Amino acid sequence: MITLQEALSLPKEDILHIRRELKKKIVEQKELGAYVEQLRDLPISEYGEGIPIAIKDNIQVQNWNVTCGSKILQGYIAPYNATVIDKLLASGLAPFGRTNMDEFAMGSSTETSIYGKTCNPHNFKRVPGGSSGGSAAAVASGLAIAALGSDTGGSIRQPAAFCGCVGLKPTYGKVSRYGLGAYSSSLDQIGPITQNVQDASILYDIIAGYEPKDSTSLNALHVSTADKLDNQKKQTIAVIENYLQEASEPVRIAMENAIKALKDAGHTIIYKNLTNSKYDIATYYVIAAAEASANLSRYDGVRYGFRAEGANLKDMFVKTRSEGFGEEVKRRILLGTFVLSSGYYDAYYIKAQKARHLIKSQFEEILSIADVIFAPVTPSTAFEFGAKSDPLEMYLQDIYTISVNLAGLPAISLPIGKDINKLPIGAQFIGPAYGEQAILDAAASLEKILK
Amino acid sequence: MFEVVIGLEVHAQLNTKTKIFCSCPTSFGDEPNTNVCSVCLGLPGALPVLNAEAVKKAIAFGRAINACVHEKSIFNRKNYFYPDLPKGYQISQFEIPIVEGGEIILDFEDGSTKRIGVTRAHLEEDAGKNVHQGTFSQVDLNRAGTPLLEIVSEPDMRSGDEAVRYLKKLHAILRYLDISDANMQEGSFRCDVNISIRPKGDTKLYTRAEIKNINSFRFVQKAIEYEITRQTNAWEDGVYAQEVVQETRLYDVEKNETRSMRSKEDSAEYRYFPDPDLLPVVIAKEMLEEASIIPELPDAKKARFVSEFGIKNYDASVITSSVEMAHFFESMLDAGADAKMSVTWLSVELLARLKDGLSIATSPVDAQKLAMLVMRISDGTISGKAAKEVLDHLMQDAISVDNAIEKLGLKQVSDDGAILEIIDAIINANSNKVTEYKAGKEKLFGFFVGQTMKESKGTANPAKVNELLKQRLG
Numbered sequence: 001m002i003t004l005q006e007a008l009s010l011p012k013e014d015i016l017h018i019r020r021e022l023k024k025k026i027v028e029q030k031e032l033g034a035y036v037e038q039l040r041d042l043p044i045s046e047y048g049e050g051i052p053i054a055i056k057d058n059i060q061v062q063n064w065n066v067t068c069g070s071k072i073l074q075g076y077i078a079p080y081n082a083t084v085i086d087k088l089l090a091s092g093l094a095p096f097g098r099t100n101m102d103e104f105a106m107g108s109s110t111e112t113s114i115y116g117k118t119c120n121p122h123n124f125k126r127v128p129g130g131s132s133g134g135s136a137a138a139v140a141s142g143l144a145i146a147a148l149g150s151d152t153g154g155s156i157r158q159p160a161a162f163c164g165c166v167g168l169k170p171t172y173g174k175v176s177r178y179g180l181g182a183y184s185s186s187l188d189q190i191g192p193i194t195q196n197v198q199d200a201s202i203l204y205d206i207i208a209g210y211e212p213k214d215s216t217s218l219n220a221l222h223v224s225t226a227d228k229l230d231n232q233k234k235q236t237i238a239v240i241e242n243y244l245q246e247a248s249e250p251v252r253i254a255m256e257n258a259i260k261a262l263k264d265a266g267h268t269i270i271y272k273n274l275t276n277s278k279y280d281i282a283t284y285y286v287i288a289a290a291e292a293s294a295n296l297s298r299y300d301g302v303r304y305g306f307r308a309e310g311a312n313l314k315d316m317f318v319k320t321r322s323e324g325f326g327e328e329v330k331r332r333i334l335l336g337t338f339v340l341s342s343g344y345y346d347a348y349y350i351k352a353q354k355a356r357h358l359i360k361s362q363f364e365e366i367l368s369i370a371d372v373i374f375a376p377v378t379p380s381t382a383f384e385f386g387a388k389s390d391p392l393e394m395y396l397q398d399i400y401t402i403s404v405n406l407a408g409l410p411a412i413s414l415p416i417g418k419d420i421n422k423l424p425i426g427a428q429f430i431g432p433a434y435g436e437q438a439i440l441d442a443a444a445s446l447e448k449i450l451k
Numbered sequence: 452m453f454e455v456v457i458g459l460e461v462h463a464q465l466n467t468k469t470k471i472f473c474s475c476p477t478s479f480g481d482e483p484n485t486n487v488c489s490v491c492l493g494l495p496g497a498l499p500v501l502n503a504e505a506v507k508k509a510i511a512f513g514r515a516i517n518a519c520v521h522e523k524s525i526f527n528r529k530n531y532f533y534p535d536l537p538k539g540y541q542i543s544q545f546e547i548p549i550v551e552g553g554e555i556i557l558d559f560e561d562g563s564t565k566r567i568g569v570t571r572a573h574l575e576e577d578a579g580k581n582v583h584q585g586t587f588s589q590v591d592l593n594r595a596g597t598p599l600l601e602i603v604s605e606p607d608m609r610s611g612d613e614a615v616r617y618l619k620k621l622h623a624i625l626r627y628l629d630i631s632d633a634n635m636q637e638g639s640f641r642c643d644v645n646i647s648i649r650p651k652g653d654t655k656l657y658t659r660a661e662i663k664n665i666n667s668f669r670f671v672q673k674a675i676e677y678e679i680t681r682q683t684n685a686w687e688d689g690v691y692a693q694e695v696v697q698e699t700r701l702y703d704v705e706k707n708e709t710r711s712m713r714s715k716e717d718s719a720e721y722r723y724f725p726d727p728d729l730l731p732v733v734i735a736k737e738m739l740e741e742a743s744i745i746p747e748l749p750d751a752k753k754a755r756f757v758s759e760f761g762i763k764n765y766d767a768s769v770i771t772s773s774v775e776m777a778h779f780f781e782s783m784l785d786a787g788a789d790a791k792m793s794v795t796w797l798s799v800e801l802l803a804r805l806k807d808g809l810s811i812a813t814s815p816v817d818a819q820k821l822a823m824l825v826m827r828i829s830d831g832t833i834s835g836k837a838a839k840e841v842l843d844h845l846m847q848d849a850i851s852v853d854n855a856i857e858k859l860g861l862k863q864v865s866d867d868g869a870i871l872e873i874i875d876a877i878i879n880a881n882s883n884k885v886t887e888y889k890a891g892k893e894k895l896f897g898f899f900v901g902q903t904m905k906e907s908k909g910t911a912n913p914a915k916v917n918e919l920l921k922q923r924l925g
Binding site for chain 1: 495496497498499501530532534539540588590723727728729730
């Protein structure tokens with residue numbers, strides 16, 4: 001598949017040809033299930049004729065049936081474009097196909113979608129990661145030039161690592177959430193999933209910037225990164241030692257090789273520790289579930305989407321939500337409702353906010369002496385379908401990624417090797433707030449060394 | 452003996468042009484679901500952006516009631532399910548409201564005053580409206596997202612009368628500031644009453660009932676009276692604990708009674724938490740200064756009217772009780788009318804004639820016309836009595852004051868010759884009374900005045916009549 005950088009220099013007729021070829025391939029490789037259209041035998045969703053970019057099913061595209069992978073949004077037609085979609089269109093790119101995802105972005109395997117599972121292109125018995133599993137699988141299998149995903153606790157970086165592509169989670173506030181079906185408002189960020197670091201940088205530049213319709217959007221001019229991308233820049237890189245030790249052997253070995261390569265290339269390596277990641281998990285699930293419990297209240301069957309018939313109003317509400325949401329979503333709504341209840345609020349929600357503050361300050365401390373942090377993305381490589389049937393075990397998939405969301409920092413995941421089953425292994429660079437250039441440079445450097 | 456304890460919660464819609472978190476218009480009475488967008492419909496991905504105008508209006512209110520305006524306040528989500536609440540939560544303020552700790556001063560006829568504390572005032576979004584049609588219901592979301600200022604009083608009121616005075620004063624302040632239409636019928640000024648009783652002398656608060664959404668001052672008074680009777684009877688009958696429970700009650704206008712709506716046991720658990728879609732509201736210094744410039748308020752205006760024009764305290768409170776009346780009065784003075792006479796002609800004569808839905812704002816006689824009428828009394832063109840007839844006519848006929856005087860033939864006669872002609876005729880016809888008067892029966896002077904006025908059909912200038920009669924009768 002040609003890269004985004006290459007596509008940007010092609011004339012219109014070549015782009016139209018690529019779009020036709022993609023449509024053909026998407027139908028041919030239907031079993032992959034990266035696109036909702038593949039899973040539902042539908043023609044690929046389109047909007048305009050620009051360079052095709054695959055769009056996660058929680059990003060609003062006008063006149064598309066955008067559903068967050070949920071039954072409850074069946075039949076809902078988005079009447080407006082997300083800010084990122086308008087930005088794509090303004091740069092000659094175009095939304096092309098809805099990629100599969102865990103329902104409401106809650107999951108790490110893309111197994112909870114109402115449309116069924118997406119396979120890992122490297123091994124169809126294994127998950128592509130999640131929740132942006134469809135986006136990562138599409139890019140990794142050559143069914144997309146690039147894709148947009150969303151990352152609340154690792155949902156861009158983890159599937160990128162499992163599928164062997166590059167995934168960037170920008171600093172909170174750099175890319176507008178306007179038009180992103182919300183899971184956890186203080187954690188959600190839209191970001192690119194691409195074939196290489198250069199493309200991630202290009203796509204990030206296209207979608208970043210201030211949006212007055214989003215109060216949490218950073219009100220500052222976006223400084224472009226792609227034109228300044230420097231794979232020769234030498235940086236001080238902090239390795240999180242305790243993360244390394246907790247990881248599975250293949251991940252640890254790949255990480256150690258990458259560290260050595262970085263050192264050989266002239267980077268300065270220092271070793272640091274972060275608080276045990278079990279606190280990150282607890283903090284994350286309190287905050288994310290609390291916010292989700294309110295964010296998902298609008299799906300009540302009154303105005304749009306799925307509605308179950310009920311004997312009365314309350315019955316309609318209860319049936320609509322009981323039938324419309326899947327198990328994992330209901331679990332998190334219940335958890336969030338619980339932690340916000342009077343008598344529990346201080347013990348959970350307030351405490352989690354304090355912990356979040358602490359996590360943030362730990363990152364700040366390390367990033368005051370290092371340019372970037374280097375850490376694994378996942379404890380292991382892609383697991384088999386159904387392997388993590390215990391929700392808590394699934395939550396452990398995110399131990400290396402969620403603290404970054406809690407701290408609001410930018411991070412980029414890139415492939416650093418493969419295990420003996422030829423499954424990709426990913427690593428991430430984490431930067432200071434608004435330090436996308438630093439992590440892109442570091443990622444570009446490592447990408448070049450490993451090539 | 453019991454004491455009544457009343458606290459009031461008022462929801463005032465702020466009269467911003469657009470909604471509090473989106474740019475939809477706030478106009479009233481449009482086709483259902485026409486003033487809506489992705490934000491106020493609660494569509495996936497839509498985000499709220501705070502309307503600064505609503506913040507400014509809340510600041511002005513805080514200034515008007517001598518309250519603390521918090522430089523930093525927080526918007527929270529208040530979670531509950533209802534069809535007219537598109538997001539399944541209302542964006543409101545909880546721990547840190549924008550306005551805290553103010554006061555409203557009540558005025559009484561005897562010139563006394565009472566301070567009522569205002570606990571807080573916070574910004575929030577209004578819900579839509581459910582329209583019930585037999586077996587199904589429809590939702591109109593035009594109102595959803597209209598900015599509300601919820602104003603919560605301390606439990607400082609001790610009677611229905613005080614409660615109504617508080618509401619009227621609050622209403623006047625909102626109108627003076629021009630931050631709300633405060634129209635009870637249209638629902639832009641809605642009131643919930645919290646009410647309990649306690650033995651006189653007791654300082655603790657007993658169980659309170661909350662009476663919801665009463666849509667006129669009169670009904671507030673009646674609902675309170677009903678509720679006082681209900682709670683007092685329950686106490687006296689020894690069933691207070693069973694019958695007076697913390698609950699929400701609805702006032703039934705038809706039956707003039709309050710009825711239980713829901714008890715505290717099924718009251719919602721709102722699960723407030725800070726809205727992560729909105730940053731804390733931080734009021735910049737410039738904005739605070741700009742919004743703190745507020746017009747003269749009822750109390751200040753009243754004090755000024757008393758000291759500047761020497762009008763009575765209570766008259767001044769009547770004149771300043773509504774912004775429309777105060778402005779009417781001020782316009783009369785600007786046109787040149789005498790202050791004390793303007794008070795009477797506005798607060799007694801004009802008000803008495805405003806019937807059938809007419810108000811100061813829609814009065815057929817405007818301030819300029821009423822001022823002219825007052826000036827025509829002052830300059831002796833017409834008598835006060837004739838002026839009432841002229842005013843009656845002006846209420847029906849949109850002609851000028853002078854044309855009305857002309858048309859009704861009420862122009863006062865001040866010409867000596869014309870009056871003397873009448874006087875002489877009366878003296879001639881009552882020679883015996885003249886003799887009695889001259890013999891010392893001075894009371895008869897009034898008779899001659901009366902006869903002269905009657906003969907002149909009231910148009911003779913009374914002062915002239917007095918003067919000339921004295922001359923003629925020696």
